[in-house]
Amino acid sequence: MKFYDCKTAPSPRRVRIFLAEKGIELPTVDVDLGSREHLGMEFAKVNPRATVPVLALDDGTCICEATAVCRYLEEVYPEPNLMGVDAADRARVAMWDHIAEMDGFFPVAEALRNGNPHFKSRALTGPVDVEQIPGLAERGRARVARFFDMLDQRLGESEYVAGERFSVADITALVAVDFSRIIKMGLENSHRNARRWHEQVSARPGVVK
Amino acid sequence: MKFYDCKTAPSPRRVRIFLAEKGIELPTVDVDLGSREHLGMEFAKVNPRATVPVLALDDGTCICEATAVCRYLEEVYPEPNLMGVDAADRARVAMWDHIAEMDGFFPVAEALRNGNPHFKSRALTGPVDVEQIPGLAERGRARVARFFDMLDQRLGESEYVAGERFSVADITALVAVDFSRIIKMGLENSHRNARRWHEQVSARPGVVK
Numbered sequence: 001m002k003f004y005d006c007k008t009a010p011s012p013r014r015v016r017i018f019l020a021e022k023g024i025e026l027p028t029v030d031v032d033l034g035s036r037e038h039l040g041m042e043f044a045k046v047n048p049r050a051t052v053p054v055l056a057l058d059d060g061t062c063i064c065e066a067t068a069v070c071r072y073l074e075e076v077y078p079e080p081n082l083m084g085v086d087a088a089d090r091a092r093v094a095m096w097d098h099i100a101e102m103d104g105f106f107p108v109a110e111a112l113r114n115g116n117p118h119f120k121s122r123a124l125t126g127p128v129d130v131e132q133i134p135g136l137a138e139r140g141r142a143r144v145a146r147f148f149d150m151l152d153q154r155l156g157e158s159e160y161v162a163g164e165r166f167s168v169a170d171i172t173a174l175v176a177v178d179f180s181r182i183i184k185m186g187l188e189n190s191h192r193n194a195r196r197w198h199e200q201v202s203a204r205p206g207v208v209k
Numbered sequence: 210m211k212f213y214d215c216k217t218a219p220s221p222r223r224v225r226i227f228l229a230e231k232g233i234e235l236p237t238v239d240v241d242l243g244s245r246e247h248l249g250m251e252f253a254k255v256n257p258r259a260t261v262p263v264l265a266l267d268d269g270t271c272i273c274e275a276t277a278v279c280r281y282l283e284e285v286y287p288e289p290n291l292m293g294v295d296a297a298d299r300a301r302v303a304m305w306d307h308i309a310e311m312d313g314f315f316p317v318a319e320a321l322r323n324g325n326p327h328f329k330s331r332a333l334t335g336p337v338d339v340e341q342i343p344g345l346a347e348r349g350r351a352r353v354a355r356f357f358d359m360l361d362q363r364l365g366e367s368e369y370v371a372g373e374r375f376s377v378a379d380i381t382a383l384v385a386v387d388f389s390r391i392i393k394m395g396l397e398n399s400h401r402n403a404r405r406w407h408e409q410v411s412a413r414p415g416v417v418k
Contacts, residue, residue, distance in 0.1 A: 068301075
């Protein structure tokens with residue numbers, strides 16, 4: 001197996017934390033997004049959709065999308081469990097992981113990519129250039145604020161995002177919260193439940209940068 | 210178990226097809242999105258995020274998000290298999306399902322909700338009203354066109370979206386293609402591989418409306 005990473009990017013950080021929580025070390029290729037290495041001919045053979053993370057299996061199959069990569073790793077390295085212990089628990093984890101991605105992670109990316117001059121013509125990931133929509137940066141920020149409120153409410157009901165155990169849903173939510181610093185957002189002082197959780201999960205040895 | 214559906218909506222159609230392919234019939238509640246039933250107090254107890262599908266388990270747990278609902282059903286009713294037969298296959302299915310959702314289904318919704326006067330103030334699903342961004346309707350359409358090109362290329366390489374067997378990734382991609390009719394899009398005549406696949410999967414008895 002080979003892990004295509006980019007040490008400064010939030011999407012592959014989801015997999016970096018997942019691996020560290022499992023205690024797995026994989027041969028890793030650092031893809032230089034800054035110099036647009038992911039948009040080059042060489043990387044197109046690995047992932048024509050031009051995103052990291054990617055997990056290349058020994059038979060040459062390339063698994064893209066953080067959620068699919070984590071799912072594979074969970075099966076191959078089942079302990080410690082990060083995706084649920086029975087059918088209902090696994091469904092709950094999958095649901096919260098999806099919510100954290102859709103309502104947390106993507107809105108941060110939307111606000112960043114549509115608002116920051118550095119991402120001009122790169123408003124979406126992928127091989128095709130896409131122009132920014134300034135109104136979408138603003139809408140993304142409003143969505144992030146709503147996500148933080150929802151997260152705070154949820155973490156008033158349960159210790160971790162998907163229930164009483166740390167799971168991949170905590171990883172996705174944590175990466176979204178930390179990613180929001182780049183758009184100068186973050187949990188508010190009033191988000192006491194979410195701040196309690198953030199401090200707790202950030203202190204885990206597996207929660208790497 | 211109880212399935213919260215809406216017979217005219219594409220997201221719960223993913224679950225309707227999944228159930229029909231498995232040969233499962235569940236007690237079903239049809240939520241009337243047209244009269245905004247999903248935005249009412251009663252449905253907020255089922256899903257505060259105000260979306261269908263939802264699968265209510267017998268212990269009262271509500272599983273939201275089509276992908277999590279399907280994952281639960283796959284575990285409880287494993288045959289016929291729709292999510293992969295080994296770790297690599299399951300990762301491939303999860304990857305393509307996610308791509309079909311992100312690059313196909315959501316861009317159709319984006320184009321529809323930001324461009325159609327019927328969705329004024331409803332540019333996003335969820336309990337909070339969100340204004341339309343006209344530029345996003347246009348960008349959504351361009352993304353759908355790129356998705357169809359990508360799908361056509363993929364279906365020139367393999368019989369089904371995730372490989373040589375019908376899977377949940379075909380369901381998500383099919384629902385996205387059919388959903389695009391509402392924004393007056395669809396596969397082009399030049400998409401010969403995707404049209405071959407569309408005809409084939411549409412003819413399955415489980416592929417219900």
